[in-house]
Structures are given as C-alpha cells and as structure tokens.
Amino acid sequence: MSVPDMRHGRDGGGRRQYVTGYxxxxxxxxIAFVLVAFHVLPVPLLLVLLMALAAVQVLVQLFLFMxxxxxDGSRVKGLAMGLGLFFTLAIALGSIWIMxxxxxxx
Amino acid sequence: xxxxxxxxGEPRDGGTxxxxxxxxxxxxxxxxxxxxxxxxxxxxLFGCLFATYLVLRTHMDGGPTPATLxxxxxxxxxxLALLTSSFxxxxxxxxxxxxxxxxxxxxxxxxxxxxxxxLGIEASEFAHDAFIGAVxxxxxxxxxxxxxxxxHGCHVTFGVLWMLVTLxxxxxxxxxxxxxxxxxxxxxxxxxxxxxxxxxxxxxxLTGMVM
Numbered sequence: 001m002s003v004p005d006m007r008h009g010r011d012g013g014g015r016r017q018y019v020t021g022y023x024x025x026x027x028x029x030x031i032a033f034v035l036v037a038f039h040v041l042p043v044p045l046l047l048v049l050l051m052a053l054a055a056v057q058v059l060v061q062l063f064l065f066m067x068x069x070x071x072d073g074s075r076v077k078g079l080a081m082g083l084g085l086f087f088t089l090a091i092a093l094g095s096i097w098i099m100x101x102x103x104x105x106x
Numbered sequence: 107x108x109x110x111x112x113x114x115g116e117p118r119d120g121g122t123x124x125x126x127x128x129x130x131x132x133x134x135x136x137x138x139x140x141x142x143x144x145x146x147x148x149x150x151l152f153g154c155l156f157a158t159y160l161v162l163r164t165h166m167d168g169g170p171t172p173a174t175l176x177x178x179x180x181x182x183x184x185x186l187a188l189l190t191s192s193f194x195x196x197x198x199x200x201x202x203x204x205x206x207x208x209x210x211x212x213x214x215x216x217x218x219x220x221x222x223x224x225l226g227i228e229a230s231e232f233a234h235d236a237f238i239g240a241v242x243x244x245x246x247x248x249x250x251x252x253x254x255x256x257x258h259g260c261h262v263t264f265g266v267l268w269m270l271v272t273l274x275x276x277x278x279x280x281x282x283x284x285x286x287x288x289x290x291x292x293x294x295x296x297x298x299x300x301x302x303x304x305x306x307x308x309x310x311x312l313t314g315m316v317m
Contacts, residue, residue, distance in 0.1 A: 014200050022193035029185055029307075036312045037178070043316055054308040058301050065196045066297045072135040077142045084146030088153030095157035 021064030028053050028060070126203050127286035134287035141291045145298050148261075152302050155254040156309060163314075165246035172247070172314025175240055177231070181311045184227045185303065188262075191220035192300035195293040202289045207281050210289060214273045217296065221266040228259050251310065258306055261299050268292050 032053045035046060062068040071077070129135050163172070195217045201209035232252070235241070242252040272288045279285050 014203065015197075018193060018196045018200060021196070022189070025189050025192070029189060032308065032312055033178075033182065036315050039316055046316060047313060050308050050312055054304050057304045061192065061297050061301050061304075065192060066294055071129065071138055071142075072132075073139045077139060080143045080146040081149075084149040087150045088156075091150070091153045092157045092160060095161050099161055 017064050021060050024060050024064075025057055028057050127205070127281060127283055128202070128290040130283040134283055137287060138291060138294075141294055145294065148298070152254075152257070152305075155250075155257055156305065159250040159254045159310065162246040162250040167245040167247075169245040169248065170235075170238070170240040172251075172310075172317070175235060176311050176314050178315065180227060180231050181307060184224050184231075185307050187220050187224040187227065188300050188303050191217045191224065192297050194220060195296040199290055199293045202281060202286050205281055207276060210276055210281065211273060214269055214276070214289070218266055218269050218273070221262055221269070221296075225259065225262055225266070228255070228262075232256075255306060255310065258299065258302055261302070265292070265296055265299055268295070 032050055035041065035049060039046070041049070068077075068081075128138065194213050198210050198213035198217060201213055235248075240248055242249045269292050272285070272292045275288060276285050281289075
C-alpha cells in the first residue's frame with residue numbers, strides 16, 4: 001500500500017506519466033487499426049494480436065492513469081479486481097467455449 | 107493536529123509528509139476503495155453483455171452484417187475522442203494534486219466536451235443504423251450489439267452528468283479533501299469507461315470488420 005504525496009506532479013514526473021500513457025494508447029490503437037485496415041495476417045493470429053493490444057491498453061490505463069497501486073486496502077482492492085476479472089473472463093470465454101459445441105447438438 | 111489526524115485513522119507517518127488531497131481523510135480513502143470495488147462489479151456487468159454479444163454475433167437472420175454496418179471513420183473518431191478524454195481527465199486529476207483549481211476546471215470541461223463529442227458520434231451512428239433498418243428488433247446480433255454498446259453509451263452519458271456536477275462543486279467550494287476525492291473518483295470512472303470502450307472497439311468493431 002502506498003498513499004501518494006501531495007504535489008507529485010510539480011517536478012513534471014506526473015505530467016510525463018500521463019503524456020506517456022496518452023502516446024502509448026494512441027500508438028496501440030493505431031497499430032490495431034492498421035492491422036485491420038490492411039488485413040494481411042490470417043484471422044486467428046490477427047484476433048490474438050488485437051486482444052493483446054487491448055490488454056496492453058488496459059495496463060496503460062490502470063497504471064499510468066488510474067493509479068491502481070495507490071491507496072488503502074490494496075489487498076482488498078486486488079482481491080475485488082481479481083475476482084471481477086475472473087468472473088468476467090469465465091463468463092465471456094466460457095460462453096465462447098460452450099458455443100463451439102453448437103454444431104454437435106444441432 | 108497530529109493527534110486529531112491520528113484519531114481520524116491517518117497513517118503514522120502522516121505528520122511527516124503531506125498526503126495527496128483526496129487521501130487526507132480516512133473516510134475519503136475508504137470511499138475511493140469502495141469505488142474500486144464498484145468498478146469490479148461493473149466489469150462483471152460488461153462481461154455478461156460481452157458474452158451475450160459473442161454468442162449472438164453470428165445470428166444475423168439475413169439482416170445487416172457487422173462488416174456492412176460498421177464504419178471505420180465513425181468508430182475511429184469515437185475511439186480518438188474517448189482516448190483523448192481519458193488523457194484530459196487524467197490531467198484534471200494531476201492538476202487537482204497540484205492544487206490548481208482553474209486548471210482542474212479547464213481539463214474537466216475539455217473532458218466533458220470530448221465526452222459529448224463521443225456521444226454525438228455514437229448517436230448519429232445509431233440513427234444511421236436505424237435509418238437503414240438496422241434496429242435492435244431486427245436480429246439477435248443487433249439486439250446484443252445495441253445492448254452492449256448502448257449500455258456503455260448510457261455509462262458515458264451518466265459520466266458526463268456526474269462530471270458536470272463535480273465541476274460545479276469544484277468551482278463553488280474549491281479544492282477541499284472532499285471535492286478532490288470526487289474529482290479523483292469521477293476520473294477513475296471515466297478511465298474505466300475508456301477501458302470498456304477499448305474492448306468494444308476491439309471485440310465488436312475491429313473483429314466485426316475482419317470476420
């Protein structure tokens with residue numbers, strides 16, 4: 001747990017962090033766009049790459065914009081976010097997985 | 107002062123360094139933690155809507171397909187508006203920590219304008235879809251599409267209203283630990299909506315263009 005000091009942005013470090021985050025998110029989005037616009041890669045590989053780019057974007061938002069490591073109760077927070085992520089992935093990926101059996105029952 | 111701060115549940119080293127404004131009171135720190143837990147539950151809501159979309163995506167009933175419906179310029183502009191608003195919202199948080207009230211008000215205003223821009227593009231996209239007969243009764247694909255993207259749009263609408271109210275409080279009361287916490291939390295919400303959009307952009311729009 002860490003609670004941030006006042007005026008952490010005064011030395012320009014805070015601002016640099018936000019600018020880095022913004023530039024990164026623009027670059028990652030541009031890569032995703034270009035990959036789809038030119039569409040030269042096989043679809044499965046393309047989808048994996050797009051999801052990987054989205055995952056990196058999330059990390060950028062969480063660490064550079066949302067200060068996820070700060071504040072009280074980081075264990076509770078980590079547990080809540082971890083559980084939320086687990087349920088989200090279980091529901092979404094589980095649905096995709098179970099629908100792959102669709103052709104066998106029809 | 108040190109005794110009072112300690113009685114309010116301050117960390118023991120609270121007297122030796124100045125905490126960021128939104129973390130000065132134990133109550134505000136707890137509220138920030140509570141908001142993170144809310145975000146975890148909201149993530150599950152969107153997880154369910156994403157799962158529904160992923161299952162129904164291919165059920166187009168002979169109606170419009172993702173590739174014919176989605177316009178790269180449109181969702182590209184939406185993405186740019188929301189990514190930039192996430193950045194300007196972050197600058198509002200940064201200015202708040204520097205104690206610059208006017209700067210907070212400025213960046214929050216920019217964020218609100220960008221949020222409204224996003225909503226405007228989304229509304230015109232939905233209106234265009236409806237115009238060509240792609241309404242949510244048309245097919246299971248469109249039902250799940252409008253539910254997922256529309257729920258996000260509702261979140262953004264609520265976020266804009268919330269940010270307006272917070273902006274008003276900052277202008278009216280200045281930067282106190284309480285208004286600072288509100289600025290911090292509304293921007294957490296805003297960044298979260300950007301995260302959800304990144305997945306809508308990836309899973310719905312970009313994937314829809316190639317499949």
